[in-house]
Amino acid sequence: MRLSIFFLGLVLMLTPCYAGTSRPMPAARAVKRVSVRKRPVRRTHLIRNRPHQAHPLVILDAGHGGKDRGAKVESVLEKRLSLTTVLLVKRVLEELGYRVVLTRSHDVSLTLPRRVGIANKMDATIFVSVHYNSASNPKAKGVEVFFYPSKKDTSRAKESKHLANCVLYQMVDNTSMYSRGVKKGNLYVNREADMPSILIEGGFMTNPNELSNLKSRDFLGKLAQGIARGIDKYLKT
Numbered sequence: 606m607r608l609s610i611f612f613l614g615l616v617l618m619l620t621p622c623y624a625g626t627s628r629p630m631p632a633a634r635a636v637k638r639v640s641v642r643k644r645p646v647r648r649t650h651l652i653r654n655r656p657h658q659a660h661p662l663v664i665l666d667a668g669h670g671g672k673d674r675g676a677k678v679e680s681v682l683e684k685r686l687s688l689t690t691v692l693l694v695k696r697v698l699e700e701l702g703y704r705v706v707l708t709r710s711h712d713v714s715l716t717l718p719r720r721v722g723i724a725n726k727m728d729a730t731i732f733v734s735v736h737y738n739s740a741s742n743p744k745a746k747g748v749e750v751f752f753y754p755s756k757k758d759t760s761r762a763k764e765s766k767h768l769a770n771c772v773l774y775q776m777v778d779n780t781s782m783y784s785r786g787v788k789k790g791n792l793y794v795n796r797e798a799d800m801p802s803i804l805i806e807g808g809f810m811t812n813p814n815e816l817s818n819l820k821s822r823d824f825l826g827k828l829a830q831g832i833a834r835g836i837d838k839y840l841k842t
């Protein structure tokens with residue numbers, strides 16, 4: 606057992622939702638970053654005070670779609686991987702009794718405002734977007750989860766970070782993938798959502814080992830189960 610894995614195990618035992626570690630690596634993500642713009646202060650969402658807490662609504666967003674294929678390595682398309690993943694996550698969450706809505710359930714183009722608009726209009730409990738990573742360095746590896754550290758809505762930022770920690774912890778626990786940590790980001794779908802919102806980068810398609818895993822339905826099932834377990838843990842704590 607590697608020493609680093611031993612210490613990771615210690616951290617996992619000591620924290621309910623693993624915060625992860627961040628290691629800078631050159632990674633060109635296929636996610637559109639949008640510059641910051643000023644916006645009015647939102648109403649504060651404290652999930653624990655929400656009237657429909659007893660029946661949480663989870664929005665699952667499969668990244669890319671239609672003409673926007675996302676990353677492509679060999680014959681593997683990010684838009685297909687992300688959709689397969691959210692369909693698997695949906696199945697597990699519904700078995701656990703959650704209401705789940707997908708921003709897309711097949712191969713169609715969706716704008717970022719449309720994706721967030723679905724969640725905001727439905728007054729969803731949480732928003733979870735799923736993507737896969739790519740980098741010029743084939744050694745780049747691991748999973749990471751982004752949230753938006755809003756200074757205007759600190760309670761939403763805090764909830765989003767907690768959600769990110771829960772999901773990352775369970776993904777790593779289920780798959781033994783390398784953790785790149787929970788990261789602050791200024792991604793549209795996280796910034797513009799009214800509710801706690803995260804964006805998962807579920808591994809590097811450009812890493813031969815990770816791509817090999819991601820081609821496996823069994824592995825993707827484990828990853829999806831980890832995401833669902835993390836969401837379940839967040840909604841129950």
Ligand SMILES: [Zn+2]
Binds near residue numbers: 635636676736
């Ligand atoms: Zn992507």
